[in-house]
Amino acid sequence: MAARNISVALFPKTSQDVRVVEVEPPSPEPGPTGAPRPVTALDPGDRERLLSGTHHDPHALLGAHPGPEGVVFRALRPFAEAVAVTLPDGLRIRLDNEGDGLFSGVLPLDAVPDYTLRVRYGSGVESEVRDPYRFLPSLGEFDLHLISEGRHEQLWKALGAQPMEHQGVTGTRFTVWAPNARGVRVAGNFNFWDATALPMRSLGSSGVWELFVPGIGEGELYKFEITRPDGSRTMRADPMARSAQTPPETASVVHASRYEWQDAAWLAKRATGRPAHEAPFSVYEVHLPSWRPGLTYRELADQLPGYVADLGFTHVELMPVAEHPFGGSWGYQITGFYAPTARLGTPDDFKYLVDALHRAGIGVIMDWVPAHFPRDDWALAEFDGRPLYEHEDPQRAAHPDWGTLEFDYGRREVRNFLVANAVYWCEEFHIDGLRVDAVASMLYLDYSREDGQWSPNADGGRENPDAVAFLQEMNATVYRRCPGVVTIAEESTAWDGVTRATSEGGLGFGFKWNMGWMHDSLVYVEKDPIHRKYHHNEMTFSMVYAYSENYVLPISHDEVVHGKQALVSKMPGDWWQQRATHRAYLGFMWAHPGKQLLFMGQEFAQGAEWSEAHGPDWWLLDPSYGAEADHRGVRDLVRELNRQYAATGALWERDTQPSGFAWVDGGAADDNVFAFMRFDASGNPLLAVSNFSPVVRDDYRLGVPDDVPAWREVLNTDDSSFGGSGVTAARPVKTEAQGQHGWPASVRLTLPPLATVWLRPV
Known part of the structure; x- marks a missing residue:
């Protein structure tokens, strides 16, 4: 129907019954026409609240509402010159201008029709829109x-x-x-x-x-x-x-996912496979924006899965991918907890990367940061004008280390926001594990606070019961909803029961980062070999508590930045000794009870500290670089470590059971030697020996079981193919009846300098 000027003479029941008593030709400038009855003016208080944005129920004033004289229409369209109601039959009725962008009128109808609004602005621009205020609540x-x-x-x-x-x-x-x-x-x-x-x-x-x-x-x-x-x-x-x-x-x-996943087989296997603590689990930690700077999620999907799979890692751990305003925070100061950072692409692009990793057989762990959030005035801080996501007590709200705010874990809606966020990444993005950042700062009310800067809990203690309840709820919910997903705590204290089940009073994590092992072992290897005998217990102490929790051994990004030096650069001596100690340390680490985590760049002995500005020094692997074998050899060793690790059940089947480990000689401090056995579920052993001295030790006798006639070397970090000196055992080593170190038999080995060797029964 063409637009017409009309006047309404009757009060019909439908728009079809409207009697048009005046008909004019269509307006040369199409727009709102007609004149309905005026409506009663809004209550001044309602009008003021509506225009100022403080009315709790604008739908009661705007939209279409049946009244005694017909249907009342009211629209709020600032800057509009005119507004008309368009009825289903095309009839257009102009509304009266009440001022301040309000337009209203009464049409003689007994029911609200399916209408639209025709809006004209001073520039002559017109649009036909549906009225947001004609709809019932869309949330149940x-x-x-x-x-x-x-x-x-x-x-x-x-x-x-x-x-x-x-x-x-x-x-x-x-x-x-x-x-x-x-x-x-x-x-x-x-x-x-x-x-x-x-x-x-x-x-x-x-x-x-x-x-x-x-x-x-x-x-x-x-x-x-x-x-x-x-x-x-x-x-x-x-x-x-x-x-x-x-x-x-x-x-x-505004986002709606269009992604179609291709990893159903992966998810099914994950849900029914071995528990993570009884399976191979070696992790390559990655900062996505700097792994290969400039790559998008989809471009990373073309390179990262192949690289990680070639090196034999079972998982990647992604430093936080949730949106964050400052790139230099590496993602640990989050403003968009439900949004993958747009720096690298869309949410569906990130799903494509996860899918590609799964298709390559690689699990995806994501750093998750529920401990704090930044103070940006456009994000969560005092979100609605008062403390909401943060604690209302300023002492409890302010994080003393990072200038951020701590969540109020005692508020159920805030706890829900975080628990649902953990589930969100696992369900919507098929994440296989969450590494939870800064757990200790959540657990203790006095974390990094001096006396007078904190208040004890109801029992007079320093523990934060709200944070404990939150972590238990998060872990229980994730494990219930997402079969096969694992949670990992970065927790640096001796809190009891981090990986104990919530049903038994624990926090319910699958793993805990072993910060003690990381600190102690690095203290040891940073010493000159002649001084290491005075620090021998730094390498053995971890076995005192190795089975108190399920552990990951982390050489993470935190250990290779801010003046701490890259892993190889921590080692004393000349370049050859540094690389040799680096290789020996990795061999020791992969054999030690616990899972392994290595930060990008350390797999090829990058000498410079990591910087998010340029990422790993990939040029060190370029064939045109004269000493590429130095770095390629270390990368080849990491590949072989992962290959042997995956093939050797002794290194993971009883990883959390004391019966899966036994010292052969943990007291050879003067020799800088460590020797121990690992056992698989059937009792089959692996002998791991590390010599952290720069000298060859010939005829070095070590105790072994008497039911193994001979041993063969399956890994030697001193192999020339890894850049070592080539002191290896070419032939199997026979077991001798002479007992040693409390074992009924023994073997005589040649221990390469600054090297770790693994031996298995022939």
Whole structure:
């Protein structure tokens, strides 16, 4: 139907019954026409709250509502010159201009029709839009109940920006938790960042604000404009955003995944396979933005899986991929907990990388940071004008080390935000493990605080019971919902039961980083060989507590930055001795009870400290570089370590059982020698011997079982192919009846200088 000027003479039951008493030709400038009855003016208080963005129920004032004289229409369209209601039959009725962007009128209808709004601006631009205020709430009561209880395990499906079809119309549902806000509005590139026209409604006592906006889809930028309790306003990124602008820009991005996974076989195997602590588990730690600087997620997917698989690592551990504003934080100061960083691509691009790693047989562990968040005024800090995600006690809120804020683990909605986030990465991105950062800072109320800067718990202790409950809930939920996923704690104290089941009072982690082993063993190898005998116990002490938890042995990024030097550069002596000690240390590490983690660049003995600005020194492996064998040899050793490790059940089948380890000689301090046995589930042994002296030790007698007639060398870090001196055992070594070190028999070995050798029964 063409646009017509009309006047309504009757009060019909439908638009079809409207009697047009005046008909004019179509307007030469198509736009709103007609004149409905005027409506009663808004209550001044309602009007002020609506225009200022502090009305808790804008849907009660805006949209279409049946009344005694017909259906009342009211629209809020700032800067519009005219607004009209377009009815299903094409009839267009112009609304009265109330001022301040409000337009209203009464149409003589007895039911609300399926209408649209025709909006004309002063520039002559017109648009036909659906009215956001004609829709019922798009979030169900059950979702709100779970949110209020802090038990919504898929919180990302209820909060944030969700493209969807609602009441037969496509658009985006915006929802945000802001219980202290006086009002919340949506701003974005779709309304020129003026939020006036899109106030949200408060959904009862849940603290959730909601608005379904028709016609808004994927890729749109948005933020929430929040009116604080003091009346001031703040523009905030969505805490639940699944995608964000590339930093330094800070807007959230409406996202809907289109990715089709190809890793069903991987997930099925993961769910039914060996428990992680009884399986091979060697980890290559990666900072994605600098592994090969400039690569996107999809470009990384073409290179990283092949490289890691070639070296034989079972897993990669990705330093935090969640969105963060400052690249120099390496991802540990997160502002977008649900959004992979846009620096490298879209969320679906990140899924492509994870999928590619899975197809290459590589598990994916992700660093997860629930301990703190930065103070950026567009993110979580005092999100709705008061402490919300952080603790209300300033002493409890401020993290003393990093200038950040600590989460309030005692608030159920905050705990839900974090627990659901852990589940989100595992379910939506098929992450196989979460390495939880800075657990100690969460567990202790006095962490890095002096007397007077903290308050004890209800029992007078220094433990944080809220953090304990949160970690237990997170671990229990992840293990229940995501079969085969493993959680790993970076916990640097002697907290009891980090990897004990939550049902037994433990925190429920699968593994704990063995920071004590890392510190002690590095202290030892950094000493000159002539002084190592005075530090022998630094290498043996770890076995005193090796079975108190399930451990990962980490040589992580933290050990090769900020003046600590790269691993090979920590070693004393000339370049040959440094490389030899580096290789010997890796051989010792791979044989020691616990899983292995090595940071990128250390697999080829990079001598420089890592920098996120340029990443590993890959040029060291270039054939045109004169000493490439120095570095290629170390990389070849790491490949062989992983190959032998995967093939040798003695190194992992009883990794968490004391019966899987036995010292042969742990007291040879004067010789700088360590010798021990590892046993598989059937009792088959592996003999590991490390000589941390720069001299060859001939006819070195070590005790062994008497039921093995001969031993063969399966790994020698001094092999010339690894850059060593080539002192190897070419033939099997026979077992002799002479007992040694409390064992019924013995072997005589030639121990290469600064080297580790592994021997297995012939």
